[in-house]
Amino acid sequence: AGEALLGRVVDGLGNPIDGKGPIKSTERRVADVKAPGIIPRKSVHEPMATGLKAIDAMIPIGRGQRELIIGDRQTGKTAVALDTILNQKAYNEAAGSDESKKLYCIYVAIGQKRSTVAQLVKKLEETGAMAYTIVVAATASDPAPMQFLAPYSATAMAEFFRDNGRHALIIYDDLSKQAVAYRQMSLLLRRPPGREAYPGDVFYLHSRLLERSAKLNSDFGAGSLTALPIIETQAGDVSAYIPTNVISITDGQIFLETELFYQGVRPAVNTGLSVSRVGSSAQTSAMKSVAGKVKLELAQYREMAAFAQFGSDLDASTQQLLNRGARLTELMKQAQYSPMTNAEIVCVIYAGTSGYLDKIGVKDVSRFEAGLLKHLRTAGKALLEDITKKDRKVAGDLEKAIRAELDAFAKDFA
Incomplete structure (x- = not known):
């Protein structure tokens, strides 16, 4: 963990995979730690601007919130997350040396194609957004345990900022693939399968991950960690096992619909089904x-x-x-x-x-x-x-x- 990771692409264990030499950071953190309790927390009250009209106006996200982005494949889920990262550039530059205004971004690619991740990193580099971003990649060619671990180690990197009184945003793209990797591991370990063959503790897998995103109060440095988990649905089925689990853990969701996407409404946000449960208190x-x-x-x-x-x-x-x-x-x-x-x-x-x-x-x-x-x-x-x-x-x-x-x-x- 540490600032030396900014601008780098690392694997699920924090080893660099971008060919830019070793990472000069001495700080190390435990990947899977307990989430902050009730006392250190504070209710969400500062806005986290995405720069997207449909979201900032109708489904506002606050610093320390967990807002799920859910939709079928090819509905622009990653695009929403990527735009959010790019939007922070202007804010971070305007903040200058005021750390309380800046927002550091961590993007976790789980089970994606290498080409897709490379494209995304290229876009971030072109726009100059890599300066405040860490990319953690556990691609489709990595073994299941790496895909399962990557979100946890990425969250540990993000917690470095949260615990030092700064603000971070972490994007898990996407958690359905992590659940699939975990299911694969569990079945190989001969654990009894449950609904949709997922193990019984797949809810805990995601809840312990997302509970680590929080807004801390001033006694604990007033830092925050905002999470944008992404879930891919099959043919718009939001009532499947993993989607319902993650919806119940997060503080709201942004629904992206194929139908709208093809009608040319992009971002394809279904404003009727999307909610933000803490958003309005974080709006200007x-x-x-x-x-x-x-x-x-x-x-x-x-x-x-x-x-x-x-x-x-x-x-x-x-x-x-x-x-x-x-x-x-x-x-x-x-x-x-x-x-x-x-x-x-x-x-x-x-x-x-x-x-x-x-x-x-x-x-x-x-x-x-x-x-x-x-x-x-x-x-x-x-x-x-x-x-x-x-x-x-x-x-x-x-x-x-x-x-x-x-x-x-x-x-x-x-």
């Missing part, structure tokens, strides 16, 4: 004040859209709801590797819920958003800084300021 006031409305309007839209398929003559208010909902759904889309700051998300969502998009065609929403962001990053720089530095509700003078920038941009948009 500005975000909280605009996010509530977008959640409600999208929920009403989903309800109405189901009805609207049957009837043709809809009254004006229903039609308005459907129009607004279609535009908000469009607004929640976001390209990969293009994270947004908290302030930018606030302004964009405010534009959506305040009717600025209602006159624009659904196809033009993304163009409007791109233009608005460009405008805010140049002419509206002061406004973005104001939202970032002085966190307050979007009301009164702040609302006026946001409206002024939106009006200035909207009148020229065509």
